[in-house]
Amino acid sequence: MVVNCEEVWREISNYLEGEVDPSLRAAMEEHFRGCKHCTAVLDGTRNVIQLYGDERMVEAPLGFSYRLHRRLEDSVSGSRRGFLGWMVAAAAAVLVAGSFELGRSSVFSHPELRSEHAQPGSGVPPDMMVVVSAEGKTFHVAGCPFIHDKARLRTIAAREAIREGYAPCVRCMKKYLSA
Amino acid sequence: MPEQVMSLGDPAAQFNEELLIRRIRDGEHDLFYELIRPYERRVFAAAFAILRNEADAEDVAQEAVLKAFKNIQQFRAEARFSTWLIQITVNEARMRRRREHAHMIEPIVDHQDEEGNYTPRDFADWREIPSETLERKEVRQKLAEALAALGEKYREVFVLRDMQHLSIEETAKALGISTASVKTRLLRARLMLRDLLAPGLDGSWTSRLSFAKGTKPW
16 A cells, blocks of 8 residues: 555544554655655654643642632631641641652662553554653553543653553553454 | 453553542542643643633633533543533634634634645755753743744644644544644644745754744745
8 A cells, every 4th residue: 555645644643643543654664764854744743642641731720729729618618627637638748748759769760660561552553642640650642541540641752652651551542462 | 362351451551540530520620730730721722723812721721620610410431521621611712712703813824725635835854853952941942932833733633632642533633623624733733834844944953943933934
């Protein structure tokens, strides 16, 4: 199968999602090897997905969380302890999490040890954009319900995820693992 | 392995969330703070991406979270809570935008033919940029400007899929459009953003964006 530039542009998004069939994928990869324009489009599109998929992209305004909880207070709290209770709980959670992090930081200084069960992600297309979380051990397709630590997500290429020590999710990446 | 068994495979996080929701429904309302805390920033981000105004986005984010609390009994466990929350936010933001439509700036790229093919306008080589660049405020600013320049139908899809990490199906459901439309718009949005951001960028992020100087690539 041979594809031209127009066909590549039409499928480039699906290609990065891992949603093209193997023969089309092979044809596109062959095309990229000989076409620097399409390679530039591919690299740029990947950069777009990666940069915008990082949660640091948008910062909530200073005091946002405080004001949100204040606004919620009237509705949520049956008791007067609501907001204060939350503040105390949040502070405690931060302290606990902080001490936990300190305790195990030496373990995570080697990202290649993220998962002892790391199935090689060799069946996953290396260009495919996947979602990882800072504390997770696996990489996922966006929208996978098994993403742990949902609040700190970022999008990277599968090859980067594997390099950083993430293993493919056995659920959403199933088709690549059984291939 | 049967699907049902696999769906139980996720660790504590999912279970904890379901448990929290159950307890909130049973009257432990204060737990709602705990439930939404991981999603607060995402709610703001979704509202901001649609409204492009910080004050409005904050107000809508508050409204959406309040609405989620009031309607928690209607939440169906087969959906993800985060998806449901973002969907409420999108609806709130759309309503706000509709209400204030007269005051909105007309999006730049809203006249594209969705069905036609999109041709990339710029073939500048955009080398890989480390995510650390996002620590720089001016980089985030440039990305935000480019996103704001997209037509709303492209921006909405891009935000839900690529920034909120919703699946194609969830994005389609949240916006009330088909999955085919999501894919088409997503392709467009990604290529348009690339066209907006690639020119003049050699990986250093030091040059000014061409559209900032008024030379738009379309």
